[in-house]
Amino acid sequence: MKNIQKILMLLLAVSLLWSCEEDIYPELETAEPQIVIDAWINNNPEPQYIRISETLPYFDSLSTSGIENATVYLTDIEGNTRYDFVEKTSGLYEWIPSPAYPQIGTIMNSYDLYVKIGGEVYTSTSTLNRVPEVDSIVFSYEPESIYGEGYYAQFYANDMLGPGDTYWIKAYKNGNFLNKPFELNLAFDAGFTAGSNIDGGTFVEMIRDMINPYDTDEAGDILPSYLPGDMVFVEIHSITNEAFTYLNELKIQTDRPGGFAELFSVPLSNVPTNIVGMDSDDLKPLGFFNMSAVSSLGNCLDPDKFAGLDN
């Protein structure tokens, strides 16, 4: 149900006539850096990346944080196959497909992550879950949506039968990933949470709808999502239930529309992790490891299909 709260909060994030919001940069407590392992691997036949960095002070966006010279690899749970990641740039480790191994992972198998930095070893494990096909992507023209008049896209797909499938749905407009925290689109079966009981059905409208970008211009007015000629590309990534919880928490902590919505916001709390370090570590490792299967589909907003509907 958290996504509903998110939508609610966005709709409430209108500025209040007598309220006031200011940017501030308060002094924050300093802390020792912690290792962050950002490992989201999918089974597409293309290079895969793992990023290893350390935490920086919250307001520091300029310092480099990549950790170099780490040993990084994945294995399947029986230990039969090993996928080595080689450092490409500072902190970024790459696995390149080869004829023998065009992609990582088979569905329903589990995989282990192994990272060694200096003398410390970090591990994690994840299962590659199944994913449904994207059936279609349709555009429609909405003259009266609360987000403004214009073209909106929706994808149609059905959750796989059997409760407990969780997904991360990514959308790309003209090749650019819709990466705002508000646009983070998650599904539990076909709904928002375990309690939804919508197993095997079509994804609910609010999820289907979330492939529209939310951008505002300088005046704060919402820009049209898609214009004729725009391309939209939708990927459904299967994620483990643990990853679903993780991304939900991530969204709550990063998606702060502000304004009136702050009346419903929760205080800051740390997101969990599934990276395991040695017990002797004073500073626990952070980050997440997840294996995904991906299905995808694209479409282009063809102005000819909407001839006569403009104005």
Next chain:
Amino acid sequence: MTVMLCIPCYSFGVEESGTTLYGYLKDSGSGEPLIGATIYAPKLGNGTITNTYGFYSLTIPEGNYTIDFSYIGYATITREIELFTNQRYDLELDEESVQIAEVVIQAKSRDHNVSSTELGVHKLDIKTIQKMPAFMGEVDVIKSIQLLPGVSTVGEGASGFNVRGGSVGQNLVLLDDAPVYNSSHVMGFFSVFNPDAVKDVKLYKGGIPALYGGRIASILDIKMKEGNSKHFGVQGGIGTVFSRLTVEGPIVKDKGSFILAGRRSYADILAATFTDALEPGQALNFWDMTLKANYTLDEKNRIYLSGYFGQDKFMFAENQGFSWGNRTATVRWNHLVNNRLFFNFTSYFSDYQYQLLLGEDKTDSFKWDSRIRTTAVKPEFSYSLNANNKIYFGGELLYYRFDPANAVFSSAGQLSNVSLDPKHAYEMAGYVGNKQTVSSKIEIEYGLRFSGFMFAGPGKVYSYEETEPGSRKQLIEISNVGNREPIEYHSTFEPRFSIRYQIDHSSSIKASYNRMAQYLHLISNTTASNPLNIWMPSTNNIQPETANAFGLGYFRNFGDNRFETSVELYYRSTVNQIEYIDGADLFINEFIEADLLSGVGRAYGMEVSLRKSKGRFTGWVGYTLGRTEMKVEGINHDNWYPTRFDQKHNLSLTGAFQVTERLSFSANFSYITGTPTTFPTSRIEMQGYVIPHNAYESRNNIRIEDYHRLDLSVRLDGKKIRRGKERKYQSYWVFGAYNVYAHKNPFSIYFSQANDRSVPGQPVATKGSSMSIIGSMIPSISYNFKF
């Protein structure tokens, strides 16, 4: 319990043969019963006070007496009474006419501050509340009590109020005996109580008598007016935010009366207040209606009906938005069993519901509503044994039905019901207490309340297993339970005690001890309490919260009761206080109990108060120095940490100056230490997102900026006398300014990514934001009338 009843019997065996003077005291102008009026026999140095229904009973030895009947704001009547047989004596007191030297803000009786056993209790007369400036020119019961020492709020936008560091859900708010689960309209800007219909407001922070129970921090007991039983009257007002109208009058003159009071906000103005872009279909409005009727059947019997209905709506588009509202209905029957034994039987129903609607059309929509319904009966007896002992006893039996979520999803036309099962519970209580005058210097009030709670079926029972302390519990099994089958039973003995030692006629020392139990919990992990928070019963996973509260105070009046001062120390320790794991999911979550933790709490502090209640200038200064903290296994490394309501200093200055008979100024100033919050130390870069992170896993380690605000208002009364006669039509204007020097009091500080849309490969900047609900000065005007 039999032992306790006999104690007074033994010491006063001889005086059982006294004679009783009893009856009702009312206001001569309206017929309203006077609550807490004094009946005093100077010869004995003893007396009694009227109860909630205006009834008194005084049993004293036979003889000739001079009896004083008095009530603050009314002219005292002195009568010579020959008391040789039991005698009924009803009386009507006249209100003192308003003069420049009139007492405007007063305690219950001239020296009540010093002489009563009440410690940690505040009574606010509606006239006091009406003289205080409020938000947008509208006087308000809850805003007024927030100016009392020990009472606070976390800021504009927060529903409810906090008492001695307790959370909003730890206060029991009663409207004519029925509980009100959300006492705020529009996120706390206004309360649900229409001041035109309110007669009496009493806040018990400490020294809570045995007849009250159910929450651990405070009891706010609001009594509505009965309605004028002598002639019709209309009053109302037109303000910047809403209008109100009240009609009252007799059903049968002097035997029965009614009052009907309503308020409605102006949809567009209020919505425009809160958004600078008013889209079609957007609306933010509320209405409420209070009605009451009573009828005196005969000399010994009287019946009362009360009802309250209110609704708030926040629509952010056509068919999309949320709304919430309370409905209460109370039926009461008073019966004079004999001249010493007063019986009241109350039965009530309370329904609090809120609803969320999303989706532009029926094929794709989401509708959710949540409700808590309470049905109860409450018999109460009070027995005036003699002038030194007033015994009271009674009980309460309640049935709760919780509907945490009735939710229906429609997706591409397919309907899904994602409702959570309703929960059922029963609460019962029995109490006995006595208010006893031990000697001319010592008065004590003591009692015992026994409360019990049963969480029952039909429904599902969830069993969990602890994993790591401070993290989500693991579900082990779900079992089903049949209708009314008990799942879990809790009970608590709640002793209550308070004592007053009168040092001399102008000073006293008081002490009190209460043990309180709370079986319902308001679940909220948001910055401030808001309408989407839910109430939950104690279950097999959630224990009742219990508290032991101690108070000690010194009371002193100066200058012939011109100045009342007090210093009160309090300490309250709580067990099983509810807390939440990091990342708790509290919204339509079937497994919500897995995310709840319980810990211990302690709140302690000192409240200082100084009131000037006579003269042209009246007012008070309230200062509280306090601390409230919690300790929960798994949170903040098992150390004590401040709760969200920990506000070390809380200073309120309120004053009213009567310039001429028609013109008065009032002002109030509040200064409250900033509330605790958690700041990040570091950033985690994950998949292009920047996540704030606190490396020390602390909770509430930082304070936001201190809160301070000044409000001013001017009240101009219309001419009261025209051509030598008192005008029937009375009116007054109120001009106000809220937050006069436009201080931006931050409500919350949050951290997020700065750029509108981050570009992959580019650094992602972050920022902090300070959000103030009210950042400017808000002027207001209202016109009020009465005839």
